[in-house]
Amino acid sequence: MTTTIPAPVEQLDRPAVPPARGELSAAVVDLLHGRRQDVPDPTAADPFGADLQLALALTGELHYRGLQGVSDEQEWAPAVASARHAMQDHFLTALREQLPGGDDVEEMVAELVVEPVDGTGVSHHLAAEGTVGQFTEYVAHRAHYHRKEADPQAWVIPRLQDAAKAGLVTVEHDEYGAGRARAMHSALYAQMMAELGLDPGYGAQLAVTSRWVLAEVNLQTLCGLRRSLRGASVGMFAVIELTSSPGSARFVQAARRLGLGPATEGFYAEHVEADAVHEQVLRRQVLAPLLALEPGLAGDVVLGMQASGWLGDRFAEELLTAWGRGASSLVAA
Amino acid sequence: MRAEPAEVATTAESPRAHRVLVAEDGPVLVEGPVELELPDGSVLRSERPVVAVCTCRRSAIYPLCDTSHRRRRRRTT
Numbered sequence: 001m002t003t004t005i006p007a008p009v010e011q012l013d014r015p016a017v018p019p020a021r022g023e024l025s026a027a028v029v030d031l032l033h034g035r036r037q038d039v040p041d042p043t044a045a046d047p048f049g050a051d052l053q054l055a056l057a058l059t060g061e062l063h064y065r066g067l068q069g070v071s072d073e074q075e076w077a078p079a080v081a082s083a084r085h086a087m088q089d090h091f092l093t094a095l096r097e098q099l100p101g102g103d104d105v106e107e108m109v110a111e112l113v114v115e116p117v118d119g120t121g122v123s124h125h126l127a128a129e130g131t132v133g134q135f136t137e138y139v140a141h142r143a144h145y146h147r148k149e150a151d152p153q154a155w156v157i158p159r160l161q162d163a164a165k166a167g168l169v170t171v172e173h174d175e176y177g178a179g180r181a182r183a184m185h186s187a188l189y190a191q192m193m194a195e196l197g198l199d200p201g202y203g204a205q206l207a208v209t210s211r212w213v214l215a216e217v218n219l220q221t222l223c224g225l226r227r228s229l230r231g232a233s234v235g236m237f238a239v240i241e242l243t244s245s246p247g248s249a250r251f252v253q254a255a256r257r258l259g260l261g262p263a264t265e266g267f268y269a270e271h272v273e274a275d276a277v278h279e280q281v282l283r284r285q286v287l288a289p290l291l292a293l294e295p296g297l298a299g300d301v302v303l304g305m306q307a308s309g310w311l312g313d314r315f316a317e318e319l320l321t322a323w324g325r326g327a328s329s330l331v332a333a
Numbered sequence: 334m335r336a337e338p339a340e341v342a343t344t345a346e347s348p349r350a351h352r353v354l355v356a357e358d359g360p361v362l363v364e365g366p367v368e369l370e371l372p373d374g375s376v377l378r379s380e381r382p383v384v385a386v387c388t389c390r391r392s393a394i395y396p397l398c399d400t401s402h403r404r405r406r407r408r409t410t
Contacts, residue, residue, distance in 0.1 A: 115405045174382055245400040249393065269394075276398040277385040280362055284354070 014065040015203020017058065021331075022051025028058055028083060032070045037079055042087040047094035048314075050331070052087055053214040057144075057206070059084040060221045063155075064148055065202055088222045091215070099306040103298040105235075105291060108305045109283060112242040122316050123250035125323070132258050136196045137329050138319065139264075143198070143205045144213050145220075146189040150175035152217060155224030156233040161293060167285025168234070171241065171278045188270060191263040208330040212315035219307055231297030234290060235304025239312075241282045244275040360385035360398035369396050 020026035027039040045052040061067050062075040074080050126135050150172050160168060177183035190200035198205065223233035248271035255265040291298055322329035354362040365381045377396060385398035392399045 113400075113403055115400075115403045117405045117407050170382055178380065178382055246403070249399060272399050273385075273394060273397055274381070276360065276400045277362070277381060277383050279400065280354075280356060280359060280385060281383060284356070 013202040014068055015061060015201075015206055016068045017070065018054070018207035020051075021054045022049070024051045024087075025055040025058070028055040031079060031083060032058065032062075032067065032074050034071075039083045042083070042090050045090070047091045048211065048215060050211040050214075052091065053211040053218060056084065056087045056091065056218045057214045059087070060218055061203065063221060063225065064151060088218075091218065092222070095219070095307055095310075096303070098310055099303065101299070101306070102302050105287060105298050105301050105305075108302055109238070109242065109287070112239065112305070113279070115246055120320075121247070122319055123247045123254070125320060126254040127250040127257070130254060130258075130323075132260065134319075134323055134329075135254060135258060135260065135264075136198065139193060139196055140198055140205045140208060140330060141210045141213050141315070141319075143189065143193060143200075144203075144209045145217050147186050147200075147202050148217075149185040149189065151186075152220035152224050153233065153237045155221070156230050156237075159227050159230040160234075160290065163289035164234075164286050164293065167281050167289065168237070170285065171237075171281050174274055174278065185267075185270070185274075188263070188267045192267040195261045195263040210315055210318055210329065210331065212311055212318060216308065216311045216315070219311065223304060229300060229304075231290070231294075231300025232304030232307070234286060234297075235301035236308045237304075238282045238287060238301070239305050239308035241275050241278040244271050245279065248272045248275065359400075359402055360387055362386075371396065 017029055017032070020029055022045070024040060024042060024045045027036065030036040031039055039055075042052060042055075058067065059080055062070070062072070062080070066072050066075075122138060126138065153168070154172060157165060157169060157172070173179075175185050177185070177187065181187060193200035220233070220236055223229040223236060248268040251268035252265055252272065255261075255268060287301065291301070319329045351364060356362065363384045363386055365379050365384045367379055367384050369377045369379070369386065371377065379397070387395050387398045387402075389402040391401040393401065
């Protein structure tokens with residue numbers, strides 16, 4: 001007997017514009033809707049604040065799926081491009097001030113692949129004692145990255161050459177499910193979200209997402225789209241791939257302990273296995289040939305690595321502080 | 334009859350040979366898809382474009398690598 005399986009019907013999935021989180025993001029929403037022509041000077045805003053980071057995220061989403069009710073033409077409209085650029089510069093300047101800098105990529109990599117035996121991050125907390133609610137909150141925050149997993153790094157592909165390009169595409173191909181739409185990491189994340197009772201729609205969690213996750217993706221987007229920061233884009237990608245495997249193993253532990261289900265356990269189990277491979281490819285087939293060809297990018301690679309670490313630490317602090325008080329870490333509506 | 338001399342590997346890639354990358358401090362990288370036959374006769378199939386095979390035998394997902402080979406250190410700060 002032959003069974004015909006109907007092709008899955010895909011719905012166009014683009015985010016709705018979430019509520020503004022301050023004066024700047026309110027102005028950017030109006031700008032995107034064509035209700036005003038410019039925005040206030042962003043240097044008056046906290047460069048790491050929710051207001052600026054949401055405003056930047058909205059202008060950034062125009063590079064990805066776009067926003068409901070906003071013309072796709074706004075992506076490169078001069079007023080939007082100018083506001084986006086000014087916000088990015090303000091954010092970048094403040095970020096550089098927080099980081100030690102340097103250009104020793106090998107030392108950074110060596111640091112990243114040593115596992116602390118007494119780690120205190122979010123994955124350690126969830127593996128040992130976190131609740132189902134806390135796990136679900138974490139997944140809601142991280143959706144902003146994982147529902148577009150591998151997309152921010154795709155911008156850097158044409159900016160690389162030969163061996164580094166081939167290596168990076170090997171990892172991207174795997175992230176994109178190696179040709180199988182259902183195996184795309186972004187799709188596996190959606191399956192987990194549905195299992196946890198979260199709306200898996202692309203951008204559906206934007207309104208409750210931590211400013212630190214917005215900041216991380218904003219930085220990935222801008223480093224991918226500014227040729228001058230291609231080294232930082234690769235550095236950020238390397239941190240994800242070098243640190244994800246052991247962290248994901250702790251999420252598997254947490255998912256099993258809390259009995260969260262096969263999609264949740266499966267998402268992190270896939271990352272234990274995949275990122276053990278990606279670490280090796282990133283080190284040997286991306287970082288090594290990139291720096292052999294363009295040794296002058298070492299400082300930018302280190303910048304991307306340190307920035308990822310710093311933003312990740314701020315996010316972890318925010319979650320653990322909220323949970324320590326017995327409060328929710330989600331942004332209140 | 335004489336034995337063929339073993340081919341000396343060069344950096345040039347042979348289109349027919351499978352290149353296996355042996356890392357000094359981690360897994361062996363094999364191009365996928367690959368089937369790994371274990372001592373008990375079971376076969377693990379991986380469709381991944383690159384597969385990391387555990388060599389330290391500490392992996393919780395052996396025969397695949399899970400980065401358990403990593404050095405561990407107590408934070409001193």
